[in-house]
Amino acid sequence: MDEEYIQTLSGAEKISFLRIFCRLIKADGSIDGEEVNFLKKIASRYGIDSATMVNIIKSADKIDCMTEARQIRNRQHALELVKEMCVLANIDDDLHDNELDIIIDVARVMGVEDEKVILINRWVLDSLILNKTGRVIMEKDNG
Amino acid sequence: MDRNVLKRILREQFTPFEQAVSQKLEYLSSDKYSQGSESLLSEDCIDCWQNDNNKSTIIEPDNTEDKIILHKKSLTEKINALRGISTPPGSYIHNFR
Numbered sequence: 001m002d003e004e005y006i007q008t009l010s011g012a013e014k015i016s017f018l019r020i021f022c023r024l025i026k027a028d029g030s031i032d033g034e035e036v037n038f039l040k041k042i043a044s045r046y047g048i049d050s051a052t053m054v055n056i057i058k059s060a061d062k063i064d065c066m067t068e069a070r071q072i073r074n075r076q077h078a079l080e081l082v083k084e085m086c087v088l089a090n091i092d093d094d095l096h097d098n099e100l101d102i103i104i105d106v107a108r109v110m111g112v113e114d115e116k117v118i119l120i121n122r123w124v125l126d127s128l129i130l131n132k133t134g135r136v137i138m139e140k141d142n143g
Numbered sequence: 144m145d146r147n148v149l150k151r152i153l154r155e156q157f158t159p160f161e162q163a164v165s166q167k168l169e170y171l172s173s174d175k176y177s178q179g180s181e182s183l184l185s186e187d188c189i190d191c192w193q194n195d196n197n198k199s200t201i202i203e204p205d206n207t208e209d210k211i212i213l214h215k216k217s218l219t220e221k222i223n224a225l226r227g228i229s230t231p232p233g234s235y236i237h238n239f240r
Contacts, residue, residue: 095157100150114144122156132160133167 016068022060028096069109078110086124
């Protein structure tokens with residue numbers, strides 16, 4: 001998926017994004033391997049060092065997503081955050097009620113319309129399915 | 144929008160990946176997807192001489208160094224090729240110098 005937006009994020013925004021991701025990962029009470037991989041990859045792409053990442057993960061239970069979301073004032077960044085949250089929520093092949101609550105709350109605080117969230121989520125799901133289908137066709141894994 | 148309605152919509156969009164991937168693979172290799180494609184044959188191709196059931200259309204690109212005769216095969220055959228399943232005689236692309 002398009003990651004050009006990363007270059008436009010400020011350092012503070014990247015930290016806010018990662019804090020929200022960590023909070024989202026812990027929302028369903030279990031941490032899936034796919035979620036951990038997503039977190040590792042995105043932290044690397046954001047240029048965040050391991051020590052900072054470990055501190056964020058350790059304090060995940062205390063993270064207030066609404067406070068973090070209020071730091072995101074750029075519309076494009078807000079849409080990208082919703083997109084990444086939808087990826088994270090769906091990537092473990094399970095969708096928990098708490099995850100949906102966080103996505104909705106964060107989106108609404110940032111002024112992203114409910115209809116837009118629905119569209120983004122649908123697009124993310126289609127992309128994930130298409131990507132997994134491609135991996136099966138190309139014999140990279142069992143899907 | 145009511146919060147519970149939004150949650151219901153988001154939840155209804157979700158399909159377990161195994162099921163969704165299986166459906167997508169089935170669709171990609173189905174006759175419906177490949178409908179309309181024709182098997183074409185080159186009159187210069189030895190392999191194609193062996194198959195009299197195919198009609199031929201030769202498309203020559205602007206590049207004259209390699210005379211490439213493109214054979215349009217059904218999408219099903221292309222997918223089978225990707226999966227390592229043998230296809231009927233006749234190559235997908237021939238190079239004639």
